[in-house]
Amino acid sequence: QVQLVESGGGLGQAGGSLRLSCTASGSIFSIKTMGWYRQVPGKQRDLVALIDTGGETMYGDSVKGRFTISRDNAKMTVNLQMNSLKPEDTAIYYCNAGVQSVRLTNLEVWGQGTLVTVSS
Numbered sequence: 001q002v003q004l005v006e007s008g009g010g011l012g013q014a015g016g017s018l019r020l021s022c023t024a025s026g027s028i029f030s031i032k033t034m035g036w037y038r039q040v041p042g043k044q045r046d047l048v049a050l051i052d053t054g055g056e057t058m059y060g061d062s063v064k065g066r067f068t069i070s071r072d073n074a075k076m077t078v079n080l081q082m083n084s085l086k087p088e089d090t091a092i093y094y095c096n097a098g099v100q101s102v103r104l105t106n107l108e109v110w111g112q113g114t115l116v117t118v119s120s
Helices: none
Strands: 002-005 010-013 018-026 028-040 046-051 058-059 067-072 077-082 091-101 106-108 113-118
Touching: 002 058, 002 091, 002 106, 002 113, 010 077, 010 091, 018 091, 018 113, 046 067, 046 077, 058 067
Parallel strands: 010 113
Antiparallel strands: 002 018, 018 077, 028 046, 028 091, 046 058, 067 077, 091 106, 091 113
16 A cells, blocks of 8 residues: 655665665655665665754764655655765665554554665
8 A cells, every 4th residue: 555666776886886775655645755775685674864844964974974764745756876886785775654644543654665776
């Protein structure tokens, strides 16, 4: 009923940039906090960045100063601008959102994940 679809993943070069986007769709009444997480197979899923309804942000230590999260509420989209890429940024990136559906149900929704590979 509610979906998050990610785009923008792919191959980047060390020192370069990539931009990820995630768009929500479905029977949505409102969207709360949105964020990005990343995971290497066999490892835990780590926080990359969060942005709340007021635009306040929080970043994981490893991406501070390099990544920027933003949102467009009209488009129900959250973006992640990734600059100064490092090989250590290679991971599957997952979009996340807290959503209230039109049925007044609070949901924690995850995207399907998009692979980011950074070459040295």
